[in-house]
Amino acid sequence: RTALLPVALRNDFPILSEEVGDHQPLAFLDNAASTQRPRQVIDALSGVYERTYANVHRGIHTLSELSTEQYETARHRVQRLINARQLHEVIFTSGTTASINTVARSWGDANLRAGDEVLLSVMEHHSNLVPWQQTAERTGAVLRHIPLTDDGRLDMEAFERLLTDRTKLVAVTAVSNTLGTINPVAEIIAKAHAAGALVLIDAAQSVPHLAVDVQALDVDFLAFSGHKMLGPSGVGVLYGKEALLDAMPPFLGGGSMINEVKLSSFTPAALPAKFEAGTPPIVPAIGMSAAIDYLQSVGLDAIHRHESELTRYAYDALSQIEGLRILGPAPEHRAGLVSFAFDRIHAHEFAQVLNDQFGVAVRAGHHCTQPLHAHLGIAASTRASFYLYNTLEEVDRLIEGVLAVQRMFAPQGRQRKRRKPDE
Ligand code: PMP
Numbered sequence: 001r002t003a004l005l006p007v008a009l010r011n012d013f014p015i016l017s018e019e020v021g022d023h024q025p026l027a028f029l030d031n032a033a034s035t036q037r038p039r040q041v042i043d044a045l046s047g048v049y050e051r052t053y054a055n056v057h058r059g060i061h062t063l064s065e066l067s068t069e070q071y072e073t074a075r076h077r078v079q080r081l082i083n084a085r086q087l088h089e090v091i092f093t094s095g096t097t098a099s100i101n102t103v104a105r106s107w108g109d110a111n112l113r114a115g116d117e118v119l120l121s122v123m124e125h126h127s128n129l130v131p132w133q134q135t136a137e138r139t140g141a142v143l144r145h146i147p148l149t150d151d152g153r154l155d156m157e158a159f160e161r162l163l164t165d166r167t168k169l170v171a172v173t174a175v176s177n178t179l180g181t182i183n184p185v186a187e188i189i190a191k192a193h194a195a196g197a198l199v200l201i202d203a204a205q206s207v208p209h210l211a212v213d214v215q216a217l218d219v220d221f222l223a224f225s226g227h228k229m230l231g232p233s234g235v236g237v238l239y240g241k242e243a244l245l246d247a248m249p250p251f252l253g254g255g256s257m258i259n260e261v262k263l264s265s266f267t268p269a270a271l272p273a274k275f276e277a278g279t280p281p282i283v284p285a286i287g288m289s290a291a292i293d294y295l296q297s298v299g300l301d302a303i304h305r306h307e308s309e310l311t312r313y314a315y316d317a318l319s320q321i322e323g324l325r326i327l328g329p330a331p332e333h334r335a336g337l338v339s340f341a342f343d344r345i346h347a348h349e350f351a352q353v354l355n356d357q358f359g360v361a362v363r364a365g366h367h368c369t370q371p372l373h374a375h376l377g378i379a380a381s382t383r384a385s386f387y388l389y390n391t392l393e394e395v396d397r398l399i400e401g402v403l404a405v406q407r408m409f410a411p412q413g414r415q416r417k418r419r420k421p422d423e
Helices: 007-013 039-050 063-082 094-113 130-139 154-163 185-194 240-245 282-298 302-320 347-358 370-376 392-409
Strands: 090-093 116-120 142-146 167-173 200-204 222-225 236-240 258-261 266-268 323-326 337-342 363-365 381-385
Touching: 039 063, 039 116, 039 282, 063 090, 063 236, 063 282, 094 130, 094 167, 094 200, 094 222, 094 236, 116 130, 130 142, 130 370, 142 154, 167 185, 185 200, 236 240, 266 370, 282 302, 302 323, 302 337, 302 392, 323 347, 347 363, 347 392
Parallel strands: 116 142, 116 167, 167 200, 200 222
Antiparallel strands: 090 236, 222 236, 258 266, 323 337, 337 381, 363 381
8 A cells, every 4th residue: 555645644633633522632523524634734823823914015114025925925835736827827725615716706697698607516515506596597597417427427429519609607516525536637638628728627626736837728717715725724826817807897895806996997917916906815815825735745646646545445344234335436536535424324424423332434425416416306315535644543443333334224233223333
């Protein structure tokens, strides 16, 4: 198992040795929802508050200069991480949701007309569905959805059929937060461009785990969140091509996003300030910058190999369990997560027992993908999602816990008595 990262890396994450409930250490397998932070990020955050904090871009005083410099350095780090051509193509937002809403409001309202089509997919997170539903309501644009293959991948033949001269934008996720599917975004972008459509990629589950190069992809818009990549919550990124962002009207109005304001009018600031109204997420962005440094010091390729190893191991073990349905494709098409469902056992029962008896934190529910769950014919699923600090031992505990739940709730064990895991 040479692909696994050293277990010692866990020592960088103080929370992983906390006693949570009665369990120490907790197996934290809910990384697709949000990740934990290494000491390096925590120190960067407290360092700002202890030594350099002030509002950015405003005061002509030393602290303001220091925090502005750190905030702008964070923008450089993001630029380098995703290989953006221009620094001002990196906009700090409050997260993926805010980034997508910015495009849906600003670009969508300015460019979509009745009858124009936006192509989404059945596996999208609500944050890449609802903003487009709202835009469609305002503009009369029509939403279409790429269907899925039986094994939970995008049906690329259907995609090509749905792509027409009416399609103005294709907005899809790079990695499904429920199925784990890694989508062929390079192919999607090339085909969409050939059809004259722009492409927005929801990279909330890909930038934290896979190397992403916006220039190589030629993607038009890309959205992701700091809290899913070892950074703080409250910060995310919207990447957009300069010409597109330049042509878009500002979304939120207020301080910082203006060049000049009169009582009845304003002129917008240049990029990136045009899309950063108000006091930005100063400290979260600086924390995200430290998280990027950490991720790059470990290496995104090494992180991906580590997660693939854990995922294959979990997938193989879960596939042996009778009555368990794994959602999504075979390991070679998936990123570091596995969701599953049992016919007769609710996902919340799994999450509860896994948490209470095994110290394993997983997500249960629809994971903000209700239409996908409806398509799969289930109301909810249980999801284990991995990151660089997870271990095979934690996957073993997950499997042990799943088997115990199955014994508790399966027909032959109907007494519904909670047994100790080793009984
Ligand atoms: N898209 C995907 C694929 C996600 O997994 C998530 C977070 N679960 C989001 C969008 C939304 O991200 P945030 O809540 O950070 O805005």
